[in-house]
Amino acid sequence: MTTAAAVSQGTGDADNPYALSHLDALESEAVHIFREVAGEFERPVILFSGGKDSILMLHLALKAFAPAPVPFALLHVDTGHNFPEVLDYRDRTVARHGLRLHVASVQDFIDRGELRERPDGTRNPLQTVPLLHAIESNRFDAVFGGGRRDEEKARAKERVFSLRDEFGGWDPRRQRPELWQLYNGRHSPGEHVRVFPLSNWTELDVWQYIAREKIELPAIYYAHEREVFARGGMWLAPGEWGGPKDGESVETRLVRYRTVGDMSCTGAVDSDAATIEAVIAEIAASRLTERGATRADDKLSEAAMEDRKREGYF
């Protein structure tokens, strides 16, 4: 027994032949989660946006079931304002791994009059309706999301298996306690479970793992020259989605993206990090969180993320 007077002994982890690195431990845990879902659910699907977290999820799923194919389809909620590089990456990935892709289109809902464009042009909050419609019409009972608890303080309270009601809603007060590695996926008809295999990863873990595994990403994650304009303290890409407006001027800057989402609310950061090594060095030194730096949708109110999650957003 150690007491107050004891001197610490050093970790000794390096000498232990059974030590696992933190990336190996996180990988093992995520794979366990994928296999639990495969074992317990009828119709799981992986939410795939073409962003780094969903790309990492797919990579882990491919490992979890090798040498067999991934037993899940992909679901992309297409806001209609996607970066072309990302759509290209998505389609190449689906083809290479022989996956099945479902697309839920915000534009279709707007065209049918079932959704209305917001005055600010941001489509991110509009994703929830097509997402829930796709879950319901395809009878998906488990939906993998790439959400990480380090992203946002409401997400810090999110379970790995998160039960959603028939409206897709999240009630933080009614969450199931999650003990040991025993995930409870029981649900009633109409309900579904959101599953977050990357819950315990941080942004830096994701990038270090992508570097270790040499995973290809869409080019917009690396520094490139792009036409952008300033709005709300962010560099936004011009496009048919509604920018720039009068008084906003386009300039060419050397930028990259830390997150990939809807063009209307995902900002680029000034960066000359053109390689993954440079990106990791930049993130390690950054004084801003990923979302704080680049996501307008989180800034709508102090509880913006919590409120959207309650409505069925990831």
Added chain:
Amino acid sequence: MSTIVDPVDVAATATSLLRFATAGSVDDGKSTLVGRLLHDSKSVLADQLEAVERASLGRGQEAPDLALLTDGLRAEREQGITIDVAYRYFATPRRRFILADTPGHVQYTRNMVTGASTAELAVVLVDARNGVVEQTRRHAAVAALLRVPHVVLAVNKMDLVDYAEPVFAAIAEEFTAYAASLGVPEITAIPISALAGDNVVTPSTNMDWYGGPTVLEHLETVPVVADPSEDPARFPVQYVIRPQTPELPDYRGYAGQIASGVLRVGDAVTVLPSGRTSTIEALDVLGQAVDVAWAPQSVTVRLADDLDISRGDLIAPAAAPPATTQDVEATVCHVADRPLKTGQRVLLKHTTRTVKAIVKDIPSRLTLDDLSQHPAPGELAANDIGRVVLRTAEPLALDPYADSRRTGSFLLIDPADGTTLTAGMAGSAFAEAAEAAAAHADDDAEWDF
């Protein structure tokens, strides 16, 4: 701690991972401690700090309230309390940390149990002015029940007792004696001031008499890897991988995460509950063939013989299989708002296996305050800890929780709507040392926790 590590060099940053939990009463300064660990380890970024400063100002507070870093939900901010476990992440060059930040309220025992279930270390906070109180004993008991390997007693608010060594020493001695009697294997006591920053991340200049580590230094150096070769191997089958492709027509791999011990190619194994035997022909760690794998690696096992094995089966060494039983005695923490009653039909989820079960008896309920037990309570309410006797519809290969937190733990689930009812730990609750101590206690001969 001051070593500069190049974050780009994956090999250099391949540090270990420590999962730990914090526990403390409402006013012990737990949020401040957590906030300071995050803040002083430079894990709080500028935009998060600005948000806290803005919110603090909005509430009329002059200094940023570090507790706001951790209280994430609307209701928590409105009421100024923490209602649920939250998970926090921070890193130093030496180690990555996952912190289960658990609320201290009496009514949230289940949350501390939840946080402690995956923790390798628990930090129990006490207020130096109050010393060991009921809540402290409760936290120590939960850490002992859940068999958290390392416990840190953080004696906080030392600045309010003039940094006096005798105050600290008396609290440390009382707590250490109590926790050791429960079977807590390792206790480290550290005098701190979370508010002033003494001994949290930087050594205190106010307590020259203390020669031990700071909280962060201890977190960075406590050994997290037990020797898995000391434990018998346990491999719950999660999923059967059968590609059935032209290239791999006969491939049949058993996917799972090794729950304990070490597996080697050539090992003779028994598959439970059927009892059939075979040998390990091949081991894959996520696509890479290996000769040896160990807990907690996720692997795929192939056997020499074509047996009928499915999810829920357990592969174990032929020489050291667990006993199988349909009669389960366990200590449980009831986590649902609706009670658990004698006679109730439930589902029991153990490793990858879910079976029907019936609650045959609830022999006693434990009061964590004084560890007294109340016989035959008839039911357990939310946050109650008690003994239960269960009968399962099918045999389970269940180890005592004392031997394996992974294969000795289970959930009880309501078959009607899937609610998680109860967290279970098979076998006796506290270590044998505690039972021996209890047996010698004059007034408590019946004490079997």
